[in-house]
Amino acid sequence: MGRGKRGLLAAAVTVVCAVTVLAVPGAAFASVPAGPAEPSPRATSKAPPAPAPAPVPDRELEKVRAKLDGLYHDAAVATDAYNAAEEKAREQSAQLAALEKKTDAARTELAELKDQAGAAARAQYRDSGLPPMARFLLSDNPQRFADGAGTLLNGARATKKLIAETDRLERELERDSDDAAERWKKLERDRKDKAAAQKTVQERIADAEKLESRLEKKEKERLAELERQAAHKAQTAWLDSGVLKKAGDSATSAGAKAVAFATAQLGKPYVWGAEGPDSFDCSGLTSQAWADAGTTIPRTSQEQWKRLRHVDVTDMRPGDLVIYFADATHVGMYVGDGKIIHAPRPGRWVTVTGAGTMPILGVVRPDA
Structure with a gap:
């Protein structure tokens, strides 16, 4: 391989090696004369053709393959992180939607309970503003007294139930609101994790593609052949076990x-x-x-x-x-x-x- 192609291979590896320079010993990196030598007066034939470029040793391509494997493995790690964050974000979104639906139903029920309380207050106002207990005690009709006792008891139970239900819904709404706020925070964290993983995936893949793009066609073909040989060797050993x-x-x-x-x-x-x-x-x-x-x-x-x-x-x-x-x-x-x-x-x-x-x-x- 000539000097130019050697430089391409070295540049390919240094994309991810930073300080590693792939060099092949031999005449490929010999110094080039500053200019053509003066022809001999007796020279009558042209200079011999340049020798064919030496093939890149497999050990150098194996280094490239190892770097590519490392980059794509890092991309796979980041992809798993991205997928996990994506799955969590979907779960959080679904839970938030269900929580919002539940909260809306609780708000509607609470509004109905408050309407009932308001209706009871308005009815009391229409009865001269006297509370049920006072009307009950002031009654001089035995039958009305008995009816009033039952009505009073039922009313007390209904009022107690109304107050308890209203209090329960208000506590539930407060708890759900706090839960929703926490889930929003988790969703934002999941989205940030997803974005960070996405960036890492893209960077590792870009590094690998850049490294591969610096290789000549024959180098890529040989690299693929080395990969097939390694896979065949591993599979054979596994089956032989x-x-x-x-x-x-x-x-x-x-x-x-x-x-x-x-x-x-x-x-x-x-x-x-x-x-x-x-x-x-x-x-x-x-x-x-x-x-x-x-x-x-x-x-x-x-x-x-x-x-x-x-x-x-x-x-x-x-x-x-x-x-x-x-x-x-x-x-x-x-x-x-x-x-x-x-x-x-x-x-x-x-x-x-x-x-x-x-x-x-x-x-x-x-x-x-």
């Missing part, structure tokens, strides 16, 4: 439906934060597949790992979710025969790959 000896190939009816949904999405692009129908991120695909099968599961891969039932990897069956990396930042759906369907990362599409091509954290079962 005998991990699938007890794994099942029969799905439940719900699991089969989830697998069918995931299969129908093959070829659709990965878009972070997406839940379909035209694009997905990794947990968006798995959560929507199981929603289509009639089972609601958490939105993020980390929550799927935390909240769904764990099963041993040797006992997994189609429809189970395979969780990857120590921080549970990636997930794919097991479809049998040692393979998963997943949405890999930005710039890729929903695809089938070996379940052992990435470090497995564990397996969870949505239809436990």
Whole structure:
């Protein structure tokens, strides 16, 4: 590779390495003469053609691949944070809407109770302003006295109930107002978390794309080949361990439906934060597949790992979710025969790959 292409590769890596300079020992970085030498009087032939550029060593491209993997992993972490904040914001919004509906109903009921109290006060005014107790004691008619006693008792009960109900509703409204204020604060925090995560995702993806854009076509092709070789090696080692000896190939009816949904999405692009129908991120695909099968599961891969039932990897069956990396930042759906369907990362599409091509954290079962 010539000096110019060497510079491009070095610039690509320094996008994220800052102080790391990828250099290949040899003649590629030899100093260039200041100007052409004076031709010999006896020279009659042209200068020999420049040698073909040396290929970039795989070890240098492996460094680039490691940097790309790191950037996309950081983007996946931020994507999970974004999805979690988005889910919380939706929950808070729904709870606020329900609380507002409840508060409106309580206000209407309270207004009706106050109208009843006002009607009672107006009735007392029409009866010469004498309170019921006074009219009862002043009555000289035995029958009216007896009727008045019953009316007085019923009125006292009704008044007591009216006061108690009014007091209850006023306390409930005050409590709900405080609850609503706290939920608004949580909603604002969730929105800020979501915005911060969104910024991080965009920055990491932009860094990765910038790094990849500095590579020559042949370098990109070789990089992709190295990635395929690494995946094949990891899958082969995983299968050779005998991990699938007890794994099942029969799905439940719900699991089969989830697998069918995931299969129908093959070829659709990965878009972070997406839940379909035209694009997905990794947990968006798995959560929507199981929603289509009639089972609601958490939105993020980390929550799927935390909240769904764990099963041993040797006992997994189609429809189970395979969780990857120590921080549970990636997930794919097991479809049998040692393979998963997943949405890999930005710039890729929903695809089938070996379940052992990435470090497995564990397996969870949505239809436990």
